Amino acid sequence: MQPHIQTSSSPVVEPNRGFRVWWQLTRPHTLTAAFVPVLLGTALALKDGSIHYGLFAAMLIASLLIQAATNMFNEYYDFKRGLDNEHSVGIGGAIVRDGIKPKTVLRLAFSFYGIALLLGVYICQNSSWYLAIVGLACMAAGYFYTGGPLPIAYTPFGELVAGFFMGLLIILISFFIQTGTVDKTSILVSIPIMILVGEILLANNIRDLDGDKENGRKTLAILLGRKGAINLLAGLFVLSYLWVFVLIINGTASAWIGLVILSVPTAVKATKGFIGKTMPIQMMPAMKATAQTNTFFGFLLTVGLFIGHFFS
Numbered sequence: 657m658q659p660h661i662q663t664s665s666s667p668v669v670e671p672n673r674g675f676r677v678w679w680q681l682t683r684p685h686t687l688t689a690a691f692v693p694v695l696l697g698t699a700l701a702l703k704d705g706s707i708h709y710g711l712f713a714a715m716l717i718a719s720l721l722i723q724a725a726t727n728m729f730n731e732y733y734d735f736k737r738g739l740d741n742e743h744s745v746g747i748g749g750a751i752v753r754d755g756i757k758p759k760t761v762l763r764l765a766f767s768f769y770g771i772a773l774l775l776g777v778y779i780c781q782n783s784s785w786y787l788a789i790v791g792l793a794c795m796a797a798g799y800f801y802t803g804g805p806l807p808i809a810y811t812p813f814g815e816l817v818a819g820f821f822m823g824l825l826i827i828l829i830s831f832f833i834q835t836g837t838v839d840k841t842s843i844l845v846s847i848p849i850m851i852l853v854g855e856i857l858l859a860n861n862i863r864d865l866d867g868d869k870e871n872g873r874k875t876l877a878i879l880l881g882r883k884g885a886i887n888l889l890a891g892l893f894v895l896s897y898l899w900v901f902v903l904i905i906n907g908t909a910s911a912w913i914g915l916v917i918l919s920v921p922t923a924v925k926a927t928k929g930f931i932g933k934t935m936p937i938q939m940m941p942a943m944k945a946t947a948q949t950n951t952f953f954g955f956l957l958t959v960g961l962f963i964g965h966f967f968s
Contacts, residue, residue, distance in 0.1 A: 677756065681764075683727040685947045689822050689853045690723035691716060692954030696849060697830025699961040700842050704835045711782055711833045718775040718791075719826055721768040726798035728765035730809070732758055733802040737871075769795060783833040790829060797821040812876040814861065819854030844908055848896035848916075849957070852950040855892055859946035862886060862930055863939040886930045889946070893923040896953065910964030919952035 694716045698707060735751040735758055751758050776791045797817055801808045808817050827846040828838050861868065861877035862885045869878050877885040900916050903909045922945055929942025 681728060681731065681756070681761065682724040683730075685944055686727060686856060687720055687723055688947050688951040688954070689818070689856055690719040690826070692950055692958075693823055693826035693846075693849055693853070694719050694830045695958050696845070696954055696961070697827040697842070698834060699958040699965075700827070700831050700845060701834035702962065702965045707834055708782070711779060712830075714775045714778050715830050715833060718772040718779070719822075721772040721775075722795055722798055723822065725765040725768035725772070726801060728761050728768070729799055730802045732761045732765065733807065735761075769799075779833055783836070787829060787832070790825060794821045794825060809875070810873045812874060812879050815854035815857045815876055818857045819850040819852075823850035823853035841908055844903060845913075845957070845961075848899045849950070849954055851892050851896045851899075852953055855889060856947050856950060858885065858889055858892070859926065859930070859939075859943045862889065863936050863943055866934070867936070882930075882934075886927065889930065890927045893927065893949070897923075900957070909961065910967075912964040912967075913957055913960035915956040915960045916953050918956055919949055922952055923949045 694712070698712050698715075701707065731751060751761060772791075772795065776788065779791075780788050797808070798821075801814065801817065808814050824843075824846045827849060828842060831842045832838055858877065861875040862882065865875070865877045865882055865885070868875055876888075880888060897916065897920065900909075900913055904911050904914055926942050926945035926949055929945055930939055933939045933942070
């Protein structure tokens with residue numbers, strides 16, 4: 657979701673051109689929420705044997721397509737509900753600012769879902785057809801985030817839904833297709849990424865708080881207020897890091913996953929970037945840093961798991 661208000665002091669956002677229009681339509685800064693869980697789930701599976709690279713590739717591409725399609729549904733329904741305009745701050749607004757037809761956006765989103773479904777068939781054929789139910793649930797969550805009569809984005813549950821479906825479940829599916837099971841370790845290691853994926857949505861909703869309030873949304877950021885939402889963002893960052901070190905202390909994972917500490921400066925930058933800011937354009941760097949924290953944290957956690965596996 658992108659912000660929907662424009663003040664006299666807000667800069668006019670220039671339209672995108674050429675390939676950049678289509679690239680920005682996917683909202684690339686959010687795609688880390690798709691590939692980090694797949695990478696981590698696959699790394700977790702290493703301890704149980706070799707990796708099926710065909711399944712890994714199929715899962716990665718399907719997850720990226722579902723995330724991109726979700727962003728396009730967001731673009732379409734924000735336009736249909738009059739929430740986007742040509743002055744919208746951020747990378748949304750491809751319809752109102754860049755001239756892409758609404759039906760084109762919707763068709764492209766469903767096309768991405770169609771390709772993801774075909775990849776899902778391949779995954780199920782090589783693992784379990786029970787995954788079809790889970791995969792369809794993930795796709796439904798993506799659509800109903802902004803689609804349907806009561807979009808999830810209009811409720812306080814957006815962060816929870818995003819973290820659960822695009823964080824926890826994607827990790828566990830990625831682990832399951834490699835091992836044929838889900839264990840306690842895979843669930844516990846998934847928790848901090850679930851939190852960080854949810855935080856990408858929280859950061860987005862902090863930025864859009866004023867516009868969302870005017871348009872009748874009841875996001876978590878609105879219920880908590882700007883200060884409360886920023887405090888929650890900071891608290892969840894702290895919880896993510898503490899969770900990793902608890903996993904080390906209780907022997908669930910090797911000390912190498914402590915490498916995630918190297919991503920702390922980015923989390924601090926994300927939190928500080930929201931403090932004292934009220935204009936959406938001012939909060940764009942903080943939003944970017946929140947997504948980067950998920951990327952760096954997830955990558956370092958994956959590297960730690962790889963190293964721990966080879967030196968165990």
